[in-house]
Every structure is written in structure tokens, then in C-alpha cells.
Amino acid sequence: MARHITLVVAEARAAGPDIRRLVLRDPDGWPLPKIKPGAHVDLDVPGIGLRAYSLMGDPAVADRWVVAVKREAASRGGSAWLHDGLAEGDTIAAAMPRCTFPLADAARHVMIAGGIGVTPFLAMAPVLARNDADWVLHVLHRGPLPCPGDLAPWIESGRAVAHDTRAAPRPSLAALLGAHAPGTHAYACGPQAMLDAFTEATAAWPDGTATIEHFIPPALPPDPTARPYTLVRASTGATVEVQAGGSMAAALLSIGGSVELSCEGGICGACKIRWIEGEPVHRDRILSAAERATHVMACVGGCASDRLVVDA
Amino acid sequence: MNIVQSPSAHASVIPSWVGVVAHLHITPRAFLPMQAREEVELIAGEGIVGDRYRIGTEAGFYSDKPEDGRQVTLFESEQLENVRRDHGIELLPEEHRRNVTTRGVALTHLVGQRFRIGPCLLEATRLSIPCRHIEEILDKKVFDPLINRSGLNCRILEGGMVRVGDAIRPA
Numbered sequence: 264m265a266r267h268i269t270l271v272v273a274e275a276r277a278a279g280p281d282i283r284r285l286v287l288r289d290p291d292g293w294p295l296p297k298i299k300p301g302a303h304v305d306l307d308v309p310g311i312g313l314r315a316y317s318l319m320g321d322p323a324v325a326d327r328w329v330v331a332v333k334r335e336a337a338s339r340g341g342s343a344w345l346h347d348g349l350a351e352g353d354t355i356a357a358a359m360p361r362c363t364f365p366l367a368d369a370a371r372h373v374m375i376a377g378g379i380g381v382t383p384f385l386a387m388a389p390v391l392a393r394n395d396a397d398w399v400l401h402v403l404h405r406g407p408l409p410c411p412g413d414l415a416p417w418i419e420s421g422r423a424v425a426h427d428t429r430a431a432p433r434p435s436l437a438a439l440l441g442a443h444a445p446g447t448h449a450y451a452c453g454p455q456a457m458l459d460a461f462t463e464a465t466a467a468w469p470d471g472t473a474t475i476e477h478f479i480p481p482a483l484p485p486d487p488t489a490r491p492y493t494l495v496r497a498s499t500g501a502t503v504e505v506q507a508g509g510s511m512a513a514a515l516l517s518i519g520g521s522v523e524l525s526c527e528g529g530i531c532g533a534c535k536i537r538w539i540e541g542e543p544v545h546r547d548r549i550l551s552a553a554e555r556a557t558h559v560m561a562c563v564g565g566c567a568s569d570r571l572v573v574d575a
Numbered sequence: 576m577n578i579v580q581s582p583s584a585h586a587s588v589i590p591s592w593v594g595v596v597a598h599l600h601i602t603p604r605a606f607l608p609m610q611a612r613e614e615v616e617l618i619a620g621e622g623i624v625g626d627r628y629r630i631g632t633e634a635g636f637y638s639d640k641p642e643d644g645r646q647v648t649l650f651e652s653e654q655l656e657n658v659r660r661d662h663g664i665e666l667l668p669e670e671h672r673r674n675v676t677t678r679g680v681a682l683t684h685l686v687g688q689r690f691r692i693g694p695c696l697l698e699a700t701r702l703s704i705p706c707r708h709i710e711e712i713l714d715k716k717v718f719d720p721l722i723n724r725s726g727l728n729c730r731i732l733e734g735g736m737v738r739v740g741d742a743i744r745p746a
Contacts, residue, residue: 266636268606294608296712325608359606359711523640526706528718548722 370446377453644700
């Protein structure tokens with residue numbers, strides 16, 4: 264558990280239709296890692312794995328994180344467990360939050376949320392308000408509002424506009440967004456159909472002025488020389504396909520290999536493994552030429568041939 | 576490092592040094608922010624009360640790799656200035672994730688040596704190395720800039736209270 268953040272459910276309440284709002288804190292009330300507005304956190308659902316949820320609390324509040332989880336009918340178990348399997352006082356493990364949906368440096372911010380997709384914008388709202396920014400949040404929802412308590416002050420101030428698509432026709436995203444004006448940045452988070460409509464509505468906008476939130480980890484920085492390869496464990500014959508730029512160490516662990524990880528930057532030597540066949544690409548900073556003839560650092564190493572056979 | 580020479584004109588010159596504790600920080604668990612303290616308690620053979628790497632109650636990122644010589648860690652405040660100068664990155668005393676921020680001590684010279692920090696006696700076991708983990712926590716690209724300037728790992732031979740402003744000197 265050392266490589267997770269341990270959190271306690273300080274509060275669990277309903278927050279709209281099939282939505283459960285969880286306030287998560289350190290067991291001793293210690294400040295939590297700083298987050299950026301728009302960040303998400305991976306929560307470890309027992310027996311299922313990591314599930315990503317946007318952090319919706321004010322990033323300036325250091326001692327708690329807030330998530331809102333909608334029970335999904337097609338859930339693979341994550342949202343069901345967070346609704347039914349987790350009670351106030353229970354602990355849950357989390358990974359370090361990441362922000363793949365940051366606030367842009369823009370003069371005006373136009374945000375489109377679909378249902379529970381409002382959550383990242385609820386973290387952005389207090390930051391924008393403190394910065395005296397020009398912004399508007401359109402919340403498209405069907406029936407009762409998602410996270411009504413958190414949205415209420417922004418609706419009252421006129422910054423957030425709720426569009427109940429059960430009571431009125433769904434508004435055109437093109438109409439909500441308008442034509443691109445210099446300095447404007449648009450954001451969307453919600454169901455895929457809404458994201459598709461957003462993409463279409465902003466197709467003519469300048470590059471980088473319209474962003475969408477997907478819960479997909481950020482891609483590794485592209486390495487123009489990296490290529491996919493097959494990693495083979497000599498002792499068992501087990502193989503795994505490593506994507507271009509992917510982690511050799513992670514791939515090796517996935518097929519039962521033995522590799523220690525520490526710095527994960529190619530300088531500590533913990534993940535040094537012996538290679539037997541193939542053409543390893545060395546990106547470490549510590550192995551000598553002689554050592555590279557027989558060993559590779561799995562945390563940063565790659566492969567220039569189709570296969571790499573290792574003894575680990 | 577302040578070099579102090581013998582006052583005797585006839586004695587051979589014996590270089591010595593004295594530094595000072597500039598900041599103290601601890602955190603109870605991996606990933607959590609380091610918090611400043613005016614004083615911390617060092618327990619011989621274990622670590623710092625309340626810190627993640629105290630042996631027996633370990634909860635640090637690297638606690639799955641037990642290390643007797645990681646009971647307390649030190650970092651030179653001068654390296655914060657060097658990282659700013661060389662790389663334009665502002666790294667704060669609470670961000671390097673070592674326990675003791677020193678001023679006036681060449682930590683890299685102390686590996687294998689014993690020295691006093693306030694009333695406590697430490698033995699330097701090895702240079703610290705940076706890890707990618709810190710970039711994840713800080714969202715700052717400091718891994719490369721911290722290579723060879725990432726501080727010192729130490730074992731606590733004699734414990735006690737260490738306070739900001741305490742002297743650091745050879746044993």
C-alpha cells in the first residue's frame with residue numbers, strides 16, 4: 264500500500280439521480296497532494312482495479328478530495344462498489360491525481376457538461392471565480408440536476424446555466440458555443456454522443472482551443488525511434504507485446520518476470536536485467552558499454568529488433 | 576561550508592566546518608506533502624517521530640525496500656539555489672522531500688562519516704538519488720536537475736531533539 268494514497272471516506276451522501284458524493288480525507292487529516300482544477304484520481308476498487316473519477320472539490324482546500332460517482336447500469340463493478348460497498352469511515356486506496364484536462368490560459372472559458380460530466384468543472388469554477396475570469400458553464404441534464412448543492416452557488420450567480428433536456432429540447436452545442444472568438448477556450452465532459460457533437464461544433468475552431476475530457480491516461484511522450492516489440496522471458500517462454508515507447512519493466516512484470524523498480528529513470532540500477540537475444544535500446548545513464556553487452560535497464564530500455572529475450 | 580582555521584600560527588592548518596539546520600520537514604505517508612516543523616525528534620536506530628521512513632512504522636514510497644541507512648535524509652539549501660540558477664526551476668524546501676535542509680554543509684563529502692546535528696549523532700550511509708516519483712508529486716521536471724545533488728541518507732546513532740537553527744558539525 265505504500266505506493267498508494269490511503270484515504271478515509273469522511274462523508275458519503277446522495278447528490279442527484281443515482282449519484283453518490285464522497286468526501287475523502289487522509290486518516291489523520293494531513294493535507295493531501297496538491298491538485299490542479301480538472302484533475303482526476305484513480306481509486307482502487309477491490310477485485311476490479313483502478314477507476315478514474317474527476318476531483319470536483321475546490322483545489323485550494325488541501326485536506327479533502329471530493330468525487331461524485333454515478334451508478335452506471337453497464338458498470339463493470341466500479342461505480343456499484345463505490346455506491347454499495349463503501350461506507351463512511353472506510354478506507355480506499357488512490358493513485359496520485361493527474362490532470363489531463365487543465366484550464367487553458369484563455370480570456371474566456373465556455374464549458375459544456377453532460378450530467379455527471381459536470382464534476383471537473385466544479386473544481387475549475389472556484390479557481391476561475393478567484394481569478395475574476397470570464398466564464399460560463401452549461402450543464403445539460405435530464406431531470407434532476409447532478410450535484411445540485413455544489414452547482415447552486417454558480418447557478419445563482421449566473422455563471423452556470425442548467426438545461427433540463429427532459430423539460431425542453433436539447434440546446435444546440437453550436438448555439439451555446441457560438442463562433443470562435445479570439446481568446447476563447449471551450450471544454451466538454453459528458454457522454455460520448457455529446458462529446459461527438461462538441462467536436463463537430465468546434466471543428467472550425469483554431470487548434471488547441473477546444474478540449475475534451477476522456478478518462479484515458481496521458482500518452483507517453485513520443486519517442487521517434489521507439490518501436491513495438493515482443494518481450495520474451497527465457498525461463499518460461501512467456502511473451503508479451505510491448506507498445507512503442509512502452510515500459511519493458513511493466514511488460515515483464517505482467518508475464519511474471521522479476522524486476523525491481525526504484526528511480527524509474529535509468530540511474531539507480533534497481534531494474535538491471537540480463538538480455539540474451541535481440542537488439543536492446545539503452546536509455547539508462549549508468550551502464551558501461553561492456554555492461555550493455557549483456558544487460559539492460561528495464562525501466563527505460565527499449566528494443567530495436569522484433570524480439571527481445573531476457574533472463575528475469 | 577564555513578572553513579575555520581586554527582588560530583595558532585604554528586599549528587598545521589586543520590580545515591573544519593560548521594553548518595546549520597535551515598528547515599525541518601516530515602510527512603507520515605507516501606505522496607503526502609511534507610510539512611515544516613520547528614523541531615523533530617530523532618530516535619536512534621529508527622528514524623524521525625512522525626515520518627514515513629521511521630523503521631517499524633514505515634509507510635513511505637520506498638518502504639517496500641527496507642533500508643537501515645534511510646532513517647533521516649538531508650538536502651543542501653544551496654542546491655535549491657543551484658537548481659534555480661542552472662535550470663530555472665524553483666524548488667522549495669518542502670518539495671525536495673528530504674527531512675533536513677542544511678546550509679553550509681557539503682553533504683557529498685560526508686558519506687561514510689559521522690557528524691553531529693544539534694545533540695544527535697548521525698552516520699552518512701550513501702548519497703540520495705532522485706526518482707521520477709518526485710516529478711509526479713510536484714509536477715515539476717526536477718529529476719534530471721537533481722542527479723548528483725539529491726542529498727544524503729543517514730543512520731541515527733544518537734537520538735534527540737533537532738531544531739531549526741541547530742549547528743551541524745563534524746563528530
